[in-house]
Amino acid sequence: MPAFIDDFAAFIAASPSSYHAAAEVARRLDDAGFTRLSEAEAWGNDAGKRYVVRDGAILAWIQPAGSTSTTPFRILGAHTDSPGFKLKPKPTTGSNGWLQAGVEVYGGPLLNSWLDRELELAGRLVTRDGQEHLVRTGPFMRIPQLAIHLDRGVTANGLTLDKQRHLSPVFGVGEASEADLIGHLAGIAGVEAADVVGYDILTADTNPPARFGLDNQLFAAGRMDNLSSVFAGLIALLGTAGEEPVDEDTEVPSHISVLASFDHEELGSESRSGASGPMLDDILSRIGEGLGATVSDKLRAYAESWCVSADAGHAVHPNYAERHDPVNQPIAGGGPLLKINANQRYSTDAAGAALWNRLCDAAGVQFQEFVSNNTVPCGSTIGPLTATRLGIRVVDVGVPLLSMHSARELCHVDDPVALSAAISAFFAGE
Structure with a gap:
């Protein structure tokens, strides 16, 4: 076992x-x-x-x-x-000096469980010649939760997340016009960014699987x-x-x-x-x-x-x-x-x-x-x-x-x- x-x-x-x-x-x-x-x-x-x-x-x-x-x-x-999140077209976005990824909800994830975790992007890139290239970033982004000081009612009223406004992960600082998320993925995959004409890229939690508890009976992943x-x-x-x-x-x-x-x-x-x-x-x-x-x-x-x-x-x-x-x-x-x-x-x-x-x-x-x-x-x-x-x-x-x-x-x-x-x-x- x-x-x-x-x-x-x-x-x-x-x-x-x-x-x-x-x-x-x-x-x-x-x-x-x-x-x-x-x-x-x-x-x-x-x-x-x-x-x-x-x-x-x-x-x-x-x-x-x-x-x-x-x-x-x-x-x-x-x-x-x-379940998780999938990159949208034109995924490099940002606000107030933060670089963010445009994502769409995939399936029915428990949204709150994805907050404040080091996430990776993983999936496939398809180049102009039709070839598929698997790619994964390792720890790369995070969906930050709003501090309790800025949402005093959260403990009494519960957490409410707007799927469009509240779930864009951050992956750096700077201007979106000067960053290229797909180009970054292309570099990891060893292909030219200009050759990437399609992609299916999703998020995954990077915390490794673990056994724990009394006699290591439990398994989390x-x-x-x-x-x-x-x-x-x-x-x-x-x-x-x-x-x-x-x-x-x-x-x-x-x-x-x-x-x-x-x-x-x-x-x-x-x-x-x-x-x-x-x-x-x-x-x-x-x-x-x-x-x-x-x-x-x-x-x-x-x-x-x-x-x-x-x-x-x-x-x-x-x-x-x-x-x-x-x-x-x-x-x-x-x-x-x-x-x-x-x-x-x-x-x-x-x-x-x-x-x-x-x-x-x-x-x-x-x-x-x-x-x-x-x-x-x-x-x-x-x-x-x-x-x-x-x-x-x-x-x-x-x-x-x-x-x-x-x-x-x-x-x-x-x-x-x-x-x-x-x-x-x-x-x-x-």
């Missing part, structure tokens, strides 16, 4: 943006002997370990020898992006929603890469294991690299086509397939216990969540609950059921989107957190380990 958490911390530190997360997953897959494929080229149909990167998303799979046109898929679905699931799925996939799951009755491969880490979940997943987009179906269809699948074969494979949609969930907050269901109250360290919602904001049904029971039993880990208080509607995940688009059976799970969507979230060290163990059982064919 300590080695897992240390590696998880390193993964988070290497992944300040969805583009960096996809690159870090790809690097680890390369080290494990996976082959990167281009969507613009023809693919073979032989057995092997492969992956595709599409913008800030990555999809990897293991196709065992003997797979057929109707071999089902076992998919671990997650997402690489996290940014972006655990949802790098906790991406990492758990990656470790599970790599751990089962040398094994070929076989159906005991037919003695042919029982499934093709897939890790699908999408981008833009925090925005609703509606993009070419999001779960509402065509990426998963595109790649599964191409795998099936390589195996000679007809339309009927593809639907037969989908009918026997499963997707475990893994996304962070909520542990009971000790200071706000009334916001949670009074009976189903997941605790930190109690195991991963089985996420349930009567209105299908999560896709778990009775069959999915039975699968998750079997997987956790096989892995030797406990799990906890999560359902929302009726007066506090829950969010949603890629689970319902995947079920709707592909007709594949889906179960929603995840690691219990405190402070979800904060710049820095909190979990128990045991829970990411247990999630990965259950996903390993899923890929092993339990």
Whole structure:
């Protein structure tokens, strides 16, 4: 467990943006002997370990020898992006001698948690020739809070933040006309500023992940929603890469294991690299086509397939216990969540609950059921989107957190380990 958490911390530190997360997953897959494929080229149909990167998303799979046109898929679905702020066009701004960055709110961050932190900019630059260049600044900017002396009512009335006026980070002093934020990023990336014609640059907290508390039981880091699931799925996939799951009755491969880490979940997943987009179906269809699948074969494979949609969930907050269901109250360290919602904001049904029971039993880990208080509607995940688009059976799970969507979230060290163990059982064919 300590080695897992240390590696998880390193993964988070290497992944300040969805583009960096996809690159870090790809690097680890390369080290494990996976082959990167281009969507613009023809693919073979032989057995092997492969992956595709599409913008800030990555999809990897293991196709065992003997797979057929109707071999089902076992998919671990997650997402690489996290709430924060994204650079606007013409981002170099300023006021009263301060240099500032023009940013737009990305997703639904807890705004107050981003104040008075050393932030970095991270993402991709695209040059005139169409090439992408990853870039990150390290500690570079800060969103300063107004001193209490200038807002005497803040302790009585609470903090109110205007998203346009109060959230522009400062990164230096001087005149905006004499600074060039994109030029600075270009210099770090080793390209000419004049060649940068597009960018997707987001903020990330630079405070490193840390274990703390009694017996170092607690783990705090940014972006655990949802790098906790991406990492758990990656470790599970790599751990089962040398094994070929076989159906005991037919003695042919029982499934093709897939890790699908999408981008833009925090925005609703509606993009070419999001779960509402065509990426998963595109790649599964191409795998099936390589195996000679007809339309009927593809639907037969989908009918026997499963997707475990893994996304962070909520542990009971000790200071706000009334916001949670009074009976189903997941605790930190109690195991991963089985996420349930009567209105299908999560896709778990009775069959999915039975699968998750079997997987956790096989892995030797406990799990906890999560359902929302009726007066506090829950969010949603890629689970319902995947079920709707592909007709594949889906179960929603995840690691219990405190402070979800904060710049820095909190979990128990045991829970990411247990999630990965259950996903390993899923890929092993339990």
